[in-house]
Amino acid sequence: MALSRLKAGLVVSLFCLLAMPVSSKAEEPQFRIGTAILGDLKYQPGFKHFDYVNPDAPKGGEVKLSSNGTFDTLNPVLYKGNQVAGISALGAGLVFDSLLKSADDEISSSYGLLAEGVSYPDDIASATFRLRPEAKWADGQPVTPEDVVFSFDKAKELNPLFTSYYSHVTRAEKTGDRDVTFYFDEKNNRELPSILGQFPIVPKHWWEGTGPDGKPRDISRTTLEPVMGSGPYKIASVSPGSTIRYELRDDYWGKDLPVNVGENNFKSISYTYFADNDVEFEAFRGGTIDYWQDNVASRWVTGYDFPAAKDGRIKREEVPNPLRATGVMQALVPNMRRDQFKDERVREALNYAFDFEELNRTIAFNQYSRINSFFFGTKLASSGLPQGDELNILNEIKDKVPAEVFTTPYSNPVGGDPQKSRDNLRKALDLFKQAGYVLKGNQMINAQTNKPLSIEILLGSPFVEKWVLPYTQNLKKIGINATVRTVDSSQYINRVQNFDYDMIWTVWAQTLNPGNEQIDFWGTASATRSGSRNFAGISDPGIDALIKKVIFAKDVAEKDATAKALDRVLLAHHYVVPLFYTTSFHIAYWDKFQHPAQLPEYSIGFPDVWWSKSAGK
Numbered sequence: 001m002a003l004s005r006l007k008a009g010l011v012v013s014l015f016c017l018l019a020m021p022v023s024s025k026a027e028e029p030q031f032r033i034g035t036a037i038l039g040d041l042k043y044q045p046g047f048k049h050f051d052y053v054n055p056d057a058p059k060g061g062e063v064k065l066s067s068n069g070t071f072d073t074l075n076p077v078l079y080k081g082n083q084v085a086g087i088s089a090l091g092a093g094l095v096f097d098s099l100l101k102s103a104d105d106e107i108s109s110s111y112g113l114l115a116e117g118v119s120y121p122d123d124i125a126s127a128t129f130r131l132r133p134e135a136k137w138a139d140g141q142p143v144t145p146e147d148v149v150f151s152f153d154k155a156k157e158l159n160p161l162f163t164s165y166y167s168h169v170t171r172a173e174k175t176g177d178r179d180v181t182f183y184f185d186e187k188n189n190r191e192l193p194s195i196l197g198q199f200p201i202v203p204k205h206w207w208e209g210t211g212p213d214g215k216p217r218d219i220s221r222t223t224l225e226p227v228m229g230s231g232p233y234k235i236a237s238v239s240p241g242s243t244i245r246y247e248l249r250d251d252y253w254g255k256d257l258p259v260n261v262g263e264n265n266f267k268s269i270s271y272t273y274f275a276d277n278d279v280e281f282e283a284f285r286g287g288t289i290d291y292w293q294d295n296v297a298s299r300w301v302t303g304y305d306f307p308a309a310k311d312g313r314i315k316r317e318e319v320p321n322p323l324r325a326t327g328v329m330q331a332l333v334p335n336m337r338r339d340q341f342k343d344e345r346v347r348e349a350l351n352y353a354f355d356f357e358e359l360n361r362t363i364a365f366n367q368y369s370r371i372n373s374f375f376f377g378t379k380l381a382s383s384g385l386p387q388g389d390e391l392n393i394l395n396e397i398k399d400k401v402p403a404e405v406f407t408t409p410y411s412n413p414v415g416g417d418p419q420k421s422r423d424n425l426r427k428a429l430d431l432f433k434q435a436g437y438v439l440k441g442n443q444m445i446n447a448q449t450n451k452p453l454s455i456e457i458l459l460g461s462p463f464v465e466k467w468v469l470p471y472t473q474n475l476k477k478i479g480i481n482a483t484v485r486t487v488d489s490s491q492y493i494n495r496v497q498n499f500d501y502d503m504i505w506t507v508w509a510q511t512l513n514p515g516n517e518q519i520d521f522w523g524t525a526s527a528t529r530s531g532s533r534n535f536a537g538i539s540d541p542g543i544d545a546l547i548k549k550v551i552f553a554k555d556v557a558e559k560d561a562t563a564k565a566l567d568r569v570l571l572a573h574h575y576v577v578p579l580f581y582t583t584s585f586h587i588a589y590w591d592k593f594q595h596p597a598q599l600p601e602y603s604i605g606f607p608d609v610w611w612s613k614s615a616g617k
Contacts, residue, residue, distance in 0.1 A: 031117030031130055034100060035194040036109045043103065043111065043258075052105050052600040053262025053609045059248065061612020062268040063593070066280050066289045068461060069489035070241040070273055073222035076200045077151070079159040079497070079531050081222040082490055084244050085271045086233075093200060094246050094269065095229035099129050099148070100197025101259045104600030104608075107325050108513050110197050111259050114143055114230065120193045124184070127193035131178040136253040137203045138228050145174035150204035152182070152196075154219050160531030162199065164520040168192060189551060191515040203228055230254075232264040245270040265611035275488075277463045287590060291606065294586040296463075297367035304588070313591050318584040325602050327375030327510035331576035332457065332471075334503045336537035337527075340446075340453055341502075347574040349431035352424040353474040354577050357416030359467060368580035370412055374567045375510050376581060380560060382568040384409050389561035393549065394568070400542030402572040410571040412578060421474075429478055444479035454481035458501040460492030467579075468505065497531045505579075506535055514563050518547045522570065536575045543569060 034041055049055045065085070073081035076088070076096055086094045100110035100118070112118070115129040135143040152172045155162040168186050175181040182196050206228045207219045217223070226235035232255065233246040246269045254260050272289065274280035281299070284292040285306055294300045308314045334341040334350060341347060356370045373381035386394050386405065394405060413424045429439070436447050444453040455475065457468055468484050475482035487495070495501055508521055517533075519525055524539040526532035546566040553559035585604060595610040 029119035029128060031119045031128075033117060034109060034111035035118065035197070036106070041109055041111070042106050047258050049258050049261035050103055050105065050600075052596055052598060052605065054596050054611070055262045057262050057265045057609070057611040058616035059265055059611075060267045060615030061592070062270065063266045063607050063610075063612070064288065064290045065269065065271050065607075066283060066292075067271050067273050068277060068280060068463075069275070071244070072241060072490070073224065074227045074235065074238070074244075075219065075221070075223050076227070077155050077158055077202065077219055078222060079161055082493060086244065086246055086269065087227075088200065093231060094233040095227065095231045095235065096200035096202060097135075097143075097230045097254065098198055098200055100194070103259075104603035104605060107602065108194075108511060110194060113197075113254065113257070113259055114148075114201055115197065118193055118197070123187045124190060124193065125187050126181055126183045127196060128175060128179055128181040129196070130176070131180070132254075133178060134253055135230060137206070137230050138234055138249065138251075139203075139206075141203070141205065143201065143230055144204075145176070145178065145180040147204045148172065148180040148201055149174060150207075151199065151201045154202075154207075155199050158220055160529055161520065161533075164526055164529065164532060165195065165516060166199075167519070167525075168516070169196065189516075191513075191551065195516065201230065203230070232260070233269065236268070241273060243270060243272050263608050265609070265615065266607055267612075267615070269607060277461065284588070290592060291589045292587065294588060297364035297582070300586045301365045301367065308590075309588070314588055315591055316586070316588045318586055319599060319604055320584045321599050321601060321605075322585055322603055323377060323583060325378070325512050327373065327378040327380060327512075328507060328581045329371060329374045329376060329510070329576065330507045330579045330581055331371070331505075332468075332503055332579065333506055333535045333576050334455075335499060335501055335535070336575075337499055338502055340455070343435040344574055345431045345435040346437075347576075349428040349435070350475075351574065351577045352413045352428035352431070353478065353480075354413075354471050355415035355421050355424070355474060356412070356580060357414060358421070359470060360580065361416065363466060364580075368582055370580055371578040372410060372412055372571075374508070374570050375514075375563060377583065378510070378512055380510070380512065380514070380563040380567065382410070382564040382571070386565065386568060389558065390564045390568075393546075393562055393565045397542050397545045400540075400545060401569045405568050405572045410568065425474065425478055432478070439479050442479055443481070452481060453479070454502075455483070456502045457482065457484050458492065458495060458504050459484060459486040460489055460496075462486050464505055496535070499530070499535075499537065504535060508533065513559065514550050514566075516551060518550055518566070522575075523547055538573075538575060540573065543573075 033045055067085040071082045071084040074084055074087060097114050099115040101113040103109045103111060114131055114135050116132045117130045118127060120127040131143055149172045156166055168184050168189060170183050170185045172180055172182045184192055207217050209217060211217050211225050224238060224240050226238060232249060232252045234249050236247040237245045248264060248267050283289045334347055336342055360366055360368050375381045394401060415421045415424055432444060437444050438447050465484060472482035472484060496504060520533050522534060522538045522543050524544050526534040527537050527539040546562060546569060549562045550559060550566060553562055592613055593610050594613055599605050
C-alpha cells in the first residue's frame with residue numbers, strides 16, 4: 001500500500017482487482033482498464049472524465065505554494081536527501097507519470113495512465129502492463145518497456161521503501177513491444193498488481209546520458225539538475241533549497257486522456273520553502289503564498305482576524321474529504337532499539353504522563369480528539385472486546401498475543417484536572433516500579449544498573465514543541481530526565497532513517513485496505529532495515545502473523561476483521577503514546593481560485609482539479 005500524490009501523506013492499498021477488458025482478442029490475455037477495491041470499477045471503458053472534475057475548466061494562471069524546511073534533490077527514486085515538493089515518490093505527480101492513476105471518488109481504484117491496461121492470471125503469479133503507444137517523454141521519445149524495467153529495478157535497489165513494498169516482486173522484464181511483466185514469489189497476493197501501478201516511471205535514456213556539465217548522470221545520487229519526465233509539468237526554474245517552479249507542458253502527451261480531463265489546470269505551480277512555520281503563515285497572510293492548510297487549532301480559531309480574511313479576500317473551509325477513508329495514528333514513538341523502552345510497562349507508563357485533555361484545552365481550544373486506534377476514525381478501528389471473526393482470528397494465535405486483548409478494551413488515560421493528573425502520574429510510577437525502576441531523590445533509577453532514566457525527544461521542527469515541552473515537564477515530575485532536541489530537516493531525516501533517536505513525533509496514515517505496507521510499518525523484516533517506517537522497532541511473532549493474514553485475506557470481511565485484530569494487538573503492546581487529530585482539514589486560500597461545487601469524495605483535489613479565476617481572461 002502507498003501514499004498517492006498530495007493526499008496529506010495518506011497511503012493507498014488496493015484489494016480486489018476487477019475491471020473491464022480493453023482487448024477482446026481470444027488469443028491475448030484479458031487486459032483491464034484499471035483496478036478496483038470492491039466489485040466493478042465505477043468508470044467503465046469509454047468514460048470521458050472523472051465525475052468530480054470540471055471538464056471545461058480553463059487552463060492558465062499560477063498558484064504559489066509553500067513548504068517547510070528545505071530540499072536538496074529532484075531525484076524521484078532516492079530515499080536519501082530532502083526531496084522537493086511536487087515530485088512524488090508514489091503515484092502520478094507533476095513531472096513523472098506512473099502506470100496507473102487513482103480516482104479520488106472511489107476508496108482505492110486506479111485507471112490506466114502510462115499503461116492502457118493490466119492483465120494477470122487467476123493465481124496472480126504475475127502481472128503484465130501494456131503501455132500506451134502515444135506515451136512520450138518531454139523530449140518526444142516514446143515511453144518503453146525498458147524505461148519501466150529500469151525504473152523498477154533502480155527504485156527497488158536504491159530506495160528502502162520500494163525494497164520493502166515490492167519485496168515479493170522478483171523481477172520485471174519486457175515481454176512485448178509495449179508489454180512489461182512483473183513476476184511474484186508468492187501467489188494470490190491481490191494487492192501486488194495494483195501497487196505496481198504507483199511508482200514513478202523515469203526515462204532510462206536520460207539518466208544514462210550526460211548532464212550539462214558533460215559528466216554522466218547517476219541515478220544513485222541526489223541531483224539539482226531539472227529532471228525530465230513524461231508528466232504534465234516540467235521544471236522551469238530551481239533555486240536550491242529555496243524555490244522551485246513548474247510549468248504546464250503544452251505538448252503533454254496525456255492531456256486528453258479521460259483520467260486527465262479537467263485536471264492540471266494551472267499554467268504554473270511554484271513552491272517557496274520556509275524554515276519557520278509562523279513566517280510561512282505570515283507569507284500567506286501577505287499574499288506571497290496563495291493556499292494554506294492550517295494544522296494549528298489555536299490559529300484556526302483566533303488567527304484570522306486580519307483584513308484580508310475579514311473582507312473575504314481569503315476564503316476558509318473545513319473539509320472532511322481526505323479523512324473519510326484514512327485512519328491516522330499520530331504519536332510519540334519510543335525506539336525499542338534502546339534498552340530503556342524494551343519493557344512494555346515502561347512504554348505504558350509514558351502514556352500516563354501525557355495529559356491530552358489539559359493540552360487540548362489550553363493550546364487547541366478543544367479542537368482535537370485523542371487517538372485510540374492505529375486506524376483512528378475508520379471502520380477498522382477496534383473497540384470493546386473482540387467478537388465474531390475478529391475473536392476467531394485472535395484465538396488462532398492466542399499464544400502469541402497479550403492476554404489482555406481478550407479481557408480489556410484499550411483506553412487512554414484521561415487527565416484534564418489536577419487530581420486526575422496526579423492519579424495518572426502515580427499509576428506511571430507504579431508501572432515503572434513493576435519494570436524495575438526506583439525513585440532515588442529526584443531521579444528515576446534502574447534498580448539493577450543504577451542508571452538514571454533519560455529520554456531525548458527528537459523533533460524536526462519547532463512547530464510541535466509547545467505540545468512536547470509540557471510533556472517533558474510531567475516526566476520530570478516523576479524523576480525522568482526528559483529533553484527536547486529540535487534539529488534541521490536534513491539532520492532529522494538522516495537520524496530517523498538510521499533510527500538514531502530515543503523518541504520521535506510521527507504520523508502513520510492507513511487506508512481502508514491495509515496490505516503490504518504493514519510489513520514496513522510493524523513487521524520484523526523492517527525492524528533493522530534503515531529507512532523503514534518501523535520507527536518503534538517492532539519485532540513480534542504475533543504482529544507478523546496478523547500482517548500476513550491481512551495481506552492474504554480472502555475477502556473484505558476477513559481483511560476488516562484481521563485489521564481490527566492487528567490494531568488491538570498493536571495497542572496492547574503500548575508501542576506508542578497516542579496523540580490527537582481532527583476530523584476535518586482546515587484550508588484557507590486567496591480568492592483567486594475556483595473548484596468544483598462538489599469536491600472529490602476522498603480528496604481536497606487541490607491543486608489537481610482547481611483552476612484560476614484569471615485563466616482565459
